[in-house]
Amino acid sequence: MFESLPALATYCAIMSGTPGPNNVMLATSGANFGYRKTLPHLLGINSGLFALTAVICAGLGAVFTRYPVIHLVLKYAGAVYLAYLAWKLAGASLARGETAAKPLSFAEGAAFQLVNPKSWIKAVTIATFFMPPGIDALAGALLVSIVGLVIGFPLISCWTLFGVGMRRFLDSPRRLKLFNLLMGLSLVVLAVSLVT
16 A cells, blocks of 8 residues: 555655746745745645645546547636736736735635646546555545645645855845746747647
8 A cells, every 4th residue: 555655755746846837936936926926826826736736636636638628728728817816927026005916815826726827737647556455445545635635735845945045145126027027928838738
């Protein structure tokens, strides 16, 4: 049952720690709002990915295999949502009293996992290769999802802390605007890569 645990932990570390939409958004939010204000977004991402992985591993993945059009719809919805988030993050600012600029919420971070292709790839791969044999599907789904949760949180926190560390270099409105624009553009590139 636990033979594949090191491989699962390694896979989760690679998927959580490498660049992707979640990590780009967290770094941008960390730079603009700090760690504490980004924490709900971060927890939303981790919780949403936990729920997605558990549901896919418990058997919903078979539905997506049988009806590939669902995958296509999610792919385009994810690209559109990434483009929206790119626009939102590119306009983020440290200016006080600006009500339009605020970090994403717990619910927004969790809901984004439904259209984040990297999260789907991670969940489907875990369901395909890392489900422990010989135990109940629900227990196995919870086990692998908890591993992903425990491994993922510190790694995505590092991306937020990277953004926080960038704050001292973004001390002028011009630099901050340029940073937000570059991070927004990287989300656009990710969105385009999803549909090509």
